[in-house]
Amino acid sequence: MTEMNKNIKVIHIVDDLKIGGLERTLAMIALGLNKDRYDVSVWCLAGRGAVADELCGRGVSVRTFNFASLSRSKAFRELVRALKEEKPDITHSWGLSGGVLGRSASILAGVKVRILHVQNIYDKLPLKDRFIDWALSFFTDEIISCADAVKGSLVKNICIDPKKIHTIYNSVDLKVFGQQYDKASVRAELGIGPDDIVVGSASRLVPIKGQSYLLQAAVPIMREYPHVKMLIVGEGPSKPVLEREAGDLGIADRVIFAGIRTDMPRMLQAIDVFVLPSTVREGLPLTVAEAHASSLPVIATDVGGNREIVINMQTGLLVPPMDASALTGALRSLLNDPGKALEMGRAGKRRCEEVFSSTAMVASIGALYERHLR
16 A cells, blocks of 8 residues: 555556647646645657647656657567656556557556556457457556446447446546637637637547538538638648538638647637537547537537537537538527527536536546555
């Protein structure tokens, strides 16, 4: 048992710290844990990223290994050696690759408590990867799932004992996303007029995030509502394809691709309706919780853990995935009834305050750490 007067050494192991829901959740935990009780550091296997710079700037140590450039076996041996030298009480591994390498190295290094944090639904893993995850689960003290949908997927697809999995929802820093910013100046910066109606979305620009369906859905909406514009925040390999598609659909002049932004609380202030049109496998998307915290009504596809955030007809609307006409109908419903949209946004904020508070999430993580150390 760890003595109560001794700092608990926790090392988070992750692929990298580029901007994303997993990385922002990790940062919230690393920064939120009581510094008088926990000595927290983050180890990146492949590279750093913008979140690493934020953590370093706020006093959290970030170490990078060379899995991207060294041979995998050499980098893995270096990771094991480093864990033996550091002697952490807990390793908290994240994601698919980080989860396998982090836990495997922790086992060989004799780390006392080994935790895995799962953010996604892995329903199409090759048999070999499923077997590795299943085998490692016997050497894992606890698996944290970010949503009940993720837990169900681990039980169904990898046959992990449900007693080993504990759902702790991703969360939002309500002090940050509850602030009011100058909406007019944010919009002016983006080339959006004060009277425009803005449909916004934020995620990595990849096919499974479904932005193509959102562009298709916007065509009839933009015909009916001449002041509607679309704001798409994020980067990814699909960006050139989406830009071409917006041009082919004749709406390029009303679609703004804002790229990666580190000021999402401000970006959300520019939006009237938030949409997440994912096609498959959402865990518990942080952008939806952030939109609710910003009092925005949300339209989301009914995949993965989306229904655990968006309560259909109360805080937003759920639609079938890969259905542009359903997205059009949902957008039309909210744009035709601004009062309903406003009430949904308020209800979303109330739900966020009750269920998705970062203070509650960090407290749950700390309680889980203490329980396993005892």
